[in-house]
Amino acid sequence: xxxxxxxxxxxxxxxxxxxxxxxxxxxxxxxxxxxxxxxxxxxxxxxxxxxxxxxxxxxxxxxxxxxxxxxxxxxxxxxxxxxxxxxxxxxxxxxxxxxxxxxxxxxxxxxxxxxxxxxxxxxxxxxxxxxxxxxxxxxxxxxxxxxxxxxxxxxxxxxx
Amino acid sequence: xxxxxxxxxxxxxxxxxxxxxxxxxxxxxxxxxxxxxxxxxxxxxxxxxxxxxxxxxxxxxxxxxxxxxxxxxxxxxxxxxxxxxxxxxxxxxxxxxxxxxxxxxxxxxxxxxxxxxxxxxxxxxxxxxxxxxxxxxxxxxxxxxxxxxxxxxxxxxxxxxxxxxxxxxxxxxxxxxxxxxxxxxxxxxxxxxxxxxxxxxxxxxxxxxxxxxxxxxxxxxxxxxxxxxxxxxxxxxxxxxxxxxxxxxxxxxxxxxxxxxxxxxxxxxxxxxxxxxxxxxxxxxxxxxxxxxxxxxxxxxxxxxxxxxxxxxxxxxxxxxxxxxxxxxxxxxxxxxxxxxxxxxxxxxxxxxxxxxxxxxxxxxxxxxxxxxxxxxxxxxxxxxxxxxxxxxxxxxxxxxxxxxxxxxxxxxxxxxxxxxxxxxxxxxxxxxxxxxxxxx
Ligand SMILES: Cc1cc2nc3c(=O)[nH]c(=O)nc-3n(C[C@H](O)[C@H](O)[C@H](O)COP(=O)(O)O)c2cc1C
Ligand code: SF4
Ligand code: FES
Numbered sequence: 001x002x003x004x005x006x007x008x009x010x011x012x013x014x015x016x017x018x019x020x021x022x023x024x025x026x027x028x029x030x031x032x033x034x035x036x037x038x039x040x041x042x043x044x045x046x047x048x049x050x051x052x053x054x055x056x057x058x059x060x061x062x063x064x065x066x067x068x069x070x071x072x073x074x075x076x077x078x079x080x081x082x083x084x085x086x087x088x089x090x091x092x093x094x095x096x097x098x099x100x101x102x103x104x105x106x107x108x109x110x111x112x113x114x115x116x117x118x119x120x121x122x123x124x125x126x127x128x129x130x131x132x133x134x135x136x137x138x139x140x141x142x143x144x145x146x147x148x149x150x151x152x153x154x155x156x157x158x159x160x
Numbered sequence: 161x162x163x164x165x166x167x168x169x170x171x172x173x174x175x176x177x178x179x180x181x182x183x184x185x186x187x188x189x190x191x192x193x194x195x196x197x198x199x200x201x202x203x204x205x206x207x208x209x210x211x212x213x214x215x216x217x218x219x220x221x222x223x224x225x226x227x228x229x230x231x232x233x234x235x236x237x238x239x240x241x242x243x244x245x246x247x248x249x250x251x252x253x254x255x256x257x258x259x260x261x262x263x264x265x266x267x268x269x270x271x272x273x274x275x276x277x278x279x280x281x282x283x284x285x286x287x288x289x290x291x292x293x294x295x296x297x298x299x300x301x302x303x304x305x306x307x308x309x310x311x312x313x314x315x316x317x318x319x320x321x322x323x324x325x326x327x328x329x330x331x332x333x334x335x336x337x338x339x340x341x342x343x344x345x346x347x348x349x350x351x352x353x354x355x356x357x358x359x360x361x362x363x364x365x366x367x368x369x370x371x372x373x374x375x376x377x378x379x380x381x382x383x384x385x386x387x388x389x390x391x392x393x394x395x396x397x398x399x400x401x402x403x404x405x406x407x408x409x410x411x412x413x414x415x416x417x418x419x420x421x422x423x424x425x426x427x428x429x430x431x432x433x434x435x436x437x438x439x440x441x442x443x444x445x446x447x448x449x450x451x452x453x454x455x456x457x458x459x460x461x462x463x464x465x466x467x468x469x470x471x472x473x474x475x476x477x478x479x480x481x482x483x484x485x486x487x488x489x490x491x492x493x494x495x496x497x498x499x500x501x502x503x504x505x506x507x508x509x510x511x512x513x514x515x516x517x518x519x520x521x522x523x524x525x526x527x528x529x530x531x532x533x534x535x536x537x538x539x540x541x542x543x544x545x546x547x548x549x550x551x552x553x554x555x556x557x558x559x560x561x562x563x564x565x566x567x568x569x570x571x572x573x574x575x576x577x578x579x580x581x582x583x584x585x586x587x588x589x590x591x592x593x594x595x596x597x598x599x600x601x
Contacts, residue, residue, distance in 0.1 A: 019320075019322040020322075021362055022343070022344070022362065023344075024343060024344035024345070025342060025343050025344045025362075026344065027344035028324070028325065028326065028327050028341065028342075028344060029324065029325060031327065032284075032325055032327070055344075059345075062346060063344065063345065063346055066329065066346040066347065067284070067326075067327035067328045067329050067347075068327070068328035068329065069284045069285070069327040069328035070327060070328075081285065084515070085246045085247075085447075085515065085519060086246050086247060086406075086443070086447060086501055086512055086515055086516060087246070087247055087405035087406055087501050089511075089512070089515055090405075090406050090407060090501070090503060090507065090512075091406070091407075122285075123244065123246065123330060123519055123522065123523070124244060124245070124246035124247065124248070124447075124519075125285060126243045126244065126248060126249045126251070126252040126283070126286070127249050127252070128246070128247050128248070128249045128403060128405035128411075128499065128501070129249055129403060129404060129405045129411040129412045129413055130249075130411070131405055131406075131411070135285060135287075137287060138287045138288040138291060139288070140288065
């Protein structure tokens with residue numbers, strides 16, 4: 001079956017489109033909507049977005065691959081974005097990252113075989129005064145240490 | 161006047177990001193006052209206030225607003241909420257705690273600029289802030305602050321405001337890359353001129369301002385530009401947020417008086433360095449800015465002082481040869497984004513320097529050869545330095561790569577990598593040399 005947006009997504013896209021003078025300007029927000037709907041922005045989804053906004057596929061593809069937040073493949077249920085930039089590094093950001101790698105048995109950029117976690121090493125996430133830190137969805141996990149990380153991974157697993 | 165708070169004045173109020181709470185704390189009170197004035201009078205008030213941009217460059221806000229052509233048909237206001245300069249964590253908190261002060265500032269500024277559409281370009285990773293901002297904007301539409309025509313001294317005025325999420329790319333904080341991104345393109349910086357005030361979003365005159373910058377505007381309207389100017393130093397009005405991070409006892413986001421000495425911010429405001437250790441190095445305004453050493457802590461944290469105070473050493477290309485910023489100007493450092501990163505005496509600065517170079521190598525958009533190639537090269541050489549495998553000549557190599565980038569690129573990201581590289585070599589050369597010698601031994 002060819003890919004299609006739900007009615008709900010279609011309404012959101014129409015509302016979004018109306019906020020901009022050109023269809024192209026709605027591209028980033030519509031890609032976000034598509035990713036929420038389908039879980040990733042692979043080629044098929046990019047094609048659907050191109051058709052929906054009547055933009056050249058090559059343009060959509062170029063944009064999708066420029067930005068880091070559009071997943072070309074479906075990530076795990078929880079995407080852990082761990083900052084290792086300077087303020088976090090100074091307060092143990094790499095220890096936190098390596099601890100998570102060990103616990104989950106994956107490298108940054110990988111997803112656990114059970115599709116629960118995807119681990120991403122991030123640049124500064126604008127919470128430097130609470131370093132080290134990570135983001136998962138709408139949640140900030142601040143002032144981290146290995147014990148806190150274990151607790152958080154446990155809680156997220158329960159929610160999986 | 162030491163304790164005046166403007167952009168963080170409501171930080172203690174629980175649920176301030178909800179409309180009903182915000183209204184009890186005087187949100188949107190400056191609108192009537194603003195709308196009673198002609199737009200040009202508002203621009204004058206902001207000029208008088210000496211408000212300077214808080215996004216990085218410290219450019220005078222009123223002067224920038226004055227660049228919009230008088231006969232412009234359509235003007236856009238774009239709010240830079242892409243906060244991603246390493247060490248900077250203020251805009252995110254400001255938006256989360258007090259989105260209505262931001263919206264109020266946007267409405268007044270748009271009116272002053274005769275802009276009828278405004279966009280908030282929000283960093284994509286900030287999902288929590290996105291939710292709060294969208295709710296705040298929806299509520300402001302409901303209450304008629306947005307989208308509904310209001311009587312003003314310049315006729316009926318209504319503003320359409322849209323929250324636009326980015327999608328992960330540091331370079332989109334640079335204003336012309338941001339505009340391309342907002343138009344649905346890759347975030348590639350544009351050549352300037354033309355400047356956005358002449359030809360910006362969708363080819364129209366556009367003003368891009370930082371979140372913190374615009375959140376100062378309601379209080380300037382309520383209390384007058386002169387009041388705001390007096391709070392600061394002669395050429396920088398108001399207060400300044402410093403994002404204090406690193407090896408501090410009390411890191412945090414603090415709204416402080418403009419020009420507070422760095423030493424006072426570290427020792428009085430943040431309780432000094434953890435474990436009673438000494439300061440070795442401080443990044444004064446986000447990772448793009450040349451670092452300071454322990455002998456340079458008495459400088460005022462103010463835009464001009466950080467560029468010109470003779471107590472700060474000038475950055476060199478090699479020992480004894482000053483880096484030329486153009487026109488014979490030398491480089492000390494800059495106030496940048498207000499991101500202050502404090503490092504204790506045990507910090508391995510070769511590692512810090514590598515981590516900064518890794519960042520720029522990762523974030524270079526690749527348009528200009530010196531930046532694309534140079535940042536990658538700097539990352540590789542500083543990595544081997546940091547790993548204890550540095551070779552004789554590596555410092556000269558780093559300096560010459562950095563020198564080759566600086567001033568030779570479309571946007572300032574190239575400089576943002578070159579300046580700290582040269583800054584570390586100027587001020588901490590013995591530490592870097594010792595690391596190479598240990599590698600050789
Ligand atoms: C590489 C680069 C990244 C930048 N990132 C940001 C940013 O995240 N937020 C911001 O407000 N300004 C950023 N700026 C500065 C903007 O280009 C622009 O000067 C600023 O948004 C203007 O607003 P202001 O005058 O209120 O400071 C960046 C500049 C460069 C060169
Ligand atoms: S300086 Fe770097 S980031 Fe800026 S336009 Fe050139 S390649 Fe892109
Ligand atoms: S350096 Fe990690 S949040 Fe800024």
